[in-house]
Amino acid sequence: MNANLQCRMSNAQWWRRPFCILPFTFSIFALACGGGQTMPCDAAGTDCVALTIPRGATLSAAIDSLTAHDLIGRQFLFSIYARVRGLGRDLKSGTYAFHQGAPWSDIIDALKLGRGALVRFTVREGLRVVEVADLASQELGVPRDSFLAAVRDTAILEKLGAPPEAETVEGYLYPTTYTIQPHPTARRLVQFMTDEFRSHWPAAWDARLDSLHFSRHQLVTLASIIESEVRYAPDRTYVSAVYHNRLDRGMMLQADPTVIYAMGARPRRVYEKNLLIRSPYNTYLHPGLPPGPISQPDSASLEAALYPAPSPYLYFVAQPDGKHIFSASYAEHLAAIREVKEQVSEIRSTLPRRQRDP
DSSP states (O other): OOHHHHTTSOHHHHTTOHHHHHHHHHHHHHHHHOSOOOSOOOTTSTTEEEEEEOTTOOHHHHHHHHHHTTSOSOHHHHHHHHHHTTHHHHOOOEEEEEETTOOHHHHHHHHHHTTTEEEEEEOOTTOOHHHHHHHHHHHHOOOHHHHHHHTTOHHHHHHHTOOTTOOSOTTOSOOSEEEEOSSOOHHHHHHHHHHHHHHTSOTHHHHHHHHHTOOHHHHHHHHHHHHHHOSSGGGHHHHHHHHHHHHHTTOOOOOHHHHHHHHTSOOSSOOGGGGGOOOTTOTTTSOSSOSSOSSOOOHHHHHHHHSOOSOOOOEEEEOTTSOEEEESSHHHHHHHHHHHHHHHHHHHHTSOGGGSOO
């Protein structure tokens, strides 16, 4: 019987044949140490594959996931190598990122030690730059001052195509859940988030800007106001229509979120005296759009700013449930305000005295 035939013997017999074991062992060693990329993998890279190993996952389940993501091709050999390396006992759950073609040894080390495990960082829509800085400090350990310096990085601003008057990347830190390496530098994090914004900006939107006679910075500014105004999603395009109509007519935007931004805080309510705050962001005092965005808009708000609903509305007022009443005339608007006040009074009357607003 020749060597080739002997190597086709049953699994119960192959380990007794040294001339079968040697090439088999060499194959595992070659695959484990093969010439893959051993540098840390950035989840933003095009050759980087991210996957999650759930808490309590078995080695078999982990191998299935690695195979499904085309990170390993020979499950049986990898299973043997992983068990020899003790991965079955020490498998660490988490989200990982690997280069395509990464050596098995790198994959095993990462899953055993938790090395290179990624973290999730969620930025919700409507946050301001300073609030994202606080979040990055709390959740990622990025120094707040470093983050606030990075958002002023001129190279990042130029890459975005922001105009010279843009002082920060406010409006361009795309709100989503990021899967990133722990402890990123401030600049890397800001670059990552602004790259995400650019990836969510379809080329078709540039043509739409031309028809609106808007720059992208102006559009993002308007979208950020819409983002800050709307709690009820179907109202987005109608709020957008009000602002477009007012801009077309040379009317003041009179957007409360711009006053709140100028205040530098988030008060529970805006009083008449607040409308007089001296700031270029106060759209009760200054016509047109403010100098720049006031928060981070998502794609829905960007699209609403680009494609407002066809409507004659010039006014709106928010109801207690977050929905708006829209009006085409000032008389209708005053009636809507009275209706909302009645709703508020009715709600307050049902609350214990200590819970009523002053």
